[in-house]
Amino acid sequence: MQPRLALVVTRGPDEGARLDVDEQLRIVGRARDADLVLSDLSVSRRHLDVQLVVGGLRVRSLPECTPFVRDQTPVRETELTAGASITVGTTVLSVVLQPVAESTRLPRVERTDARTLLHGVAIDVKGLAAITVLMTALDDAKDRSAAEGALTRWSQLHADAVDARLHIEDAPEDAAACEEHRRMPDDVVVRETPTVEDVTSVTVPAHSHRRAWVTYRFNRPPLAIGEAQRRLLLVAGRVCGSCLARIRAVGAVEAQLSEVRQIAVGSARAFLGTSPAATKVANTIPRIAAASVPVLLYGETGVGKSFVARLIHEASERASEPMRVINCASIPESLLESELFGHERGSFTGASATREGALEAAGNGTLFLDEIGELSLASQAKLLRAIEEKKFERIGSNRTLELRARVICATNRDLAAMSKDGRFRSDLFFRISVVSIQIPPLRDRGDDLVLLAKQILGDLRPTASRRIEGFSEAALDAIRRYPWPGNVRELRNAIEHAIVLGVDPQIEPTDFPEPLGVLLGEDEPEPPAPESERTTSVRLPARLDEIEAIAIKVALKATGGNRTKAAALLGINRATLHRKLEP
Numbered sequence: 001m002q003p004r005l006a007l008v009v010t011r012g013p014d015e016g017a018r019l020d021v022d023e024q025l026r027i028v029g030r031a032r033d034a035d036l037v038l039s040d041l042s043v044s045r046r047h048l049d050v051q052l053v054v055g056g057l058r059v060r061s062l063p064e065c066t067p068f069v070r071d072q073t074p075v076r077e078t079e080l081t082a083g084a085s086i087t088v089g090t091t092v093l094s095v096v097l098q099p100v101a102e103s104t105r106l107p108r109v110e111r112t113d114a115r116t117l118l119h120g121v122a123i124d125v126k127g128l129a130a131i132t133v134l135m136t137a138l139d140d141a142k143d144r145s146a147a148e149g150a151l152t153r154w155s156q157l158h159a160d161a162v163d164a165r166l167h168i169e170d171a172p173e174d175a176a177a178c179e180e181h182r183r184m185p186d187d188v189v190v191r192e193t194p195t196v197e198d199v200t201s202v203t204v205p206a207h208s209h210r211r212a213w214v215t216y217r218f219n220r221p222p223l224a225i226g227e228a229q230r231r232l233l234l235v236a237g238r239v240c241g242s243c244l245a246r247i248r249a250v251g252a253v254e255a256q257l258s259e260v261r262q263i264a265v266g267s268a269r270a271f272l273g274t275s276p277a278a279t280k281v282a283n284t285i286p287r288i289a290a291a292s293v294p295v296l297l298y299g300e301t302g303v304g305k306s307f308v309a310r311l312i313h314e315a316s317e318r319a320s321e322p323m324r325v326i327n328c329a330s331i332p333e334s335l336l337e338s339e340l341f342g343h344e345r346g347s348f349t350g351a352s353a354t355r356e357g358a359l360e361a362a363g364n365g366t367l368f369l370d371e372i373g374e375l376s377l378a379s380q381a382k383l384l385r386a387i388e389e390k391k392f393e394r395i396g397s398n399r400t401l402e403l404r405a406r407v408i409c410a411t412n413r414d415l416a417a418m419s420k421d422g423r424f425r426s427d428l429f430f431r432i433s434v435v436s437i438q439i440p441p442l443r444d445r446g447d448d449l450v451l452l453a454k455q456i457l458g459d460l461r462p463t464a465s466r467r468i469e470g471f472s473e474a475a476l477d478a479i480r481r482y483p484w485p486g487n488v489r490e491l492r493n494a495i496e497h498a499i500v501l502g503v504d505p506q507i508e509p510t511d512f513p514e515p516l517g518v519l520l521g522e523d524e525p526e527p528p529a530p531e532s533e534r535t536t537s538v539r540l541p542a543r544l545d546e547i548e549a550i551a552i553k554v555a556l557k558a559t560g561g562n563r564t565k566a567a568a569l570l571g572i573n574r575a576t577l578h579r580k581l582e583p
Helices: 113-117 121-139 142-157 173-183 227-265 274-290 305-315 334-342 377-389 415-420 425-433 450-461 473-481 487-501 514-519 542-558 562-572 574-580
Strands: 006-011 016-023 026-029 049-053 056-061 069-070 073-075 076-081 086-089 091-097 163-168 189-192 200-205 212-218 295-298 324-325 364-371 391-393 400-402 406-411 433-438
Touching: 006 056, 016 026, 016 049, 056 091, 076 086, 121 142, 121 227, 142 163, 142 227, 200 227, 212 227, 212 391, 274 305, 274 433, 295 305, 305 324, 305 364, 305 406, 334 377, 377 391, 377 425, 415 425, 450 487, 542 562, 542 574, 562 574
Parallel strands: 295 406, 295 433, 324 364, 364 406
Antiparallel strands: 006 016, 006 091, 026 049, 049 056, 056 076, 069 073, 069 086, 086 091, 163 212, 189 200, 200 212, 391 400
């Protein structure tokens, strides 16, 4: 005699599976010896027993098992008639009448070996692989929109979702969901859309930032979202939260770097000035930035060669890439090669780890070699090969690396004369000076002095501990009359000195450093010195070495003969100053 009723899985991972019920007691669960074997991980191994009774089926939850749900109410035992349903875990079981025609019988899902393997730990391994894919996709996200796009694509391919959205707010939109999150901050909120049938949203908190939430949308009822999938979505939400925290941290660091750069080199992103010399440089920078040829910047100490190099970098297509700066005069000869080319571990004493050099670290950006005239002939030969062949090797390695960065060099020395004297390689000089720019000194820039002084004061004013309205007319006149042998660097140092030691709302001449005040006659006048001892003015035309000598004498006088302080005032190191003082 055929049984009159059957228990059929109408929703869940085993949809279509059925159990024909008779007078004997039947077991439902994940155990292999159960009469109806389910693969739902939220179901116990022996969860329910089912028996035929008068008018329907009696279903009972076994001891130590969670209750099942009927009509949205958890119960441990109930009687079901034809058409009634219960929910155990994420599986919906319905009672159907017998006999059932073969043509209308629900299809039974055959469990193959492959499907059986995707249970338990295997499901978590599959989820781990999906999370790895998400982490790789989020590594390239530079902002919130990119992270959201990567999350949406991942959720569609690996989580079977329609879309995903990142929210940064105090709470989810739904007040009930918000209350649930306050009670269970580590849980997953599953909400059914009341206006659309079988559409469910799953909201998970991104705990890297308490105001970040991830909402997924599924075209399926809530009961069809299994426990393994909920765990996957929760972990994915936390990964997204970490990505958001990284994006915020990177943004904060970039903002701080921008502030530091403004303090260091000024907020102006152009070569300021209306003089013919300044206009020529300003018009040349965009044309040079559009090319990738080596550039040589030459001019006196402190005229702004480093600033021009950064302007060229930021105006080029390489602006998003790094700019590495190497001061050839400040690095000892024994370490310079390692700084430029890098080294392998154990290549020399003290090389405890592999280290990349500036040529490699610059990547596709810009390599700025300041004071290149201080390089030894041996270092010049190695640098020439790297620039010409676009290839180099780390110290202690035979692996050839590619030089992709653009090279910009700067010097305050006459490299053409040095190459004729054999102190600088002529082939390297011609290679790095494909394009040369002469950066004019302040004495050749006329009224640009006042413009630069006001710009520098605007950059430094936020760091002042007092209110500063600007320069007095006497201070501006002093700035115009002083020869500024240290150029822009000396002008900046003088303004910083005035900001620190001044007391009035306006900067006065007496606020400037002592050499400037003495030379302008702000202190008691001294008797005129012989022409051979005068270091207070420059008569043009004058040779560069004569101007350097004047600047060195002024610096030594201002520092009481202290060579270390004088070198710092001139913007050079002590060894360079000592060499320039040699007869």
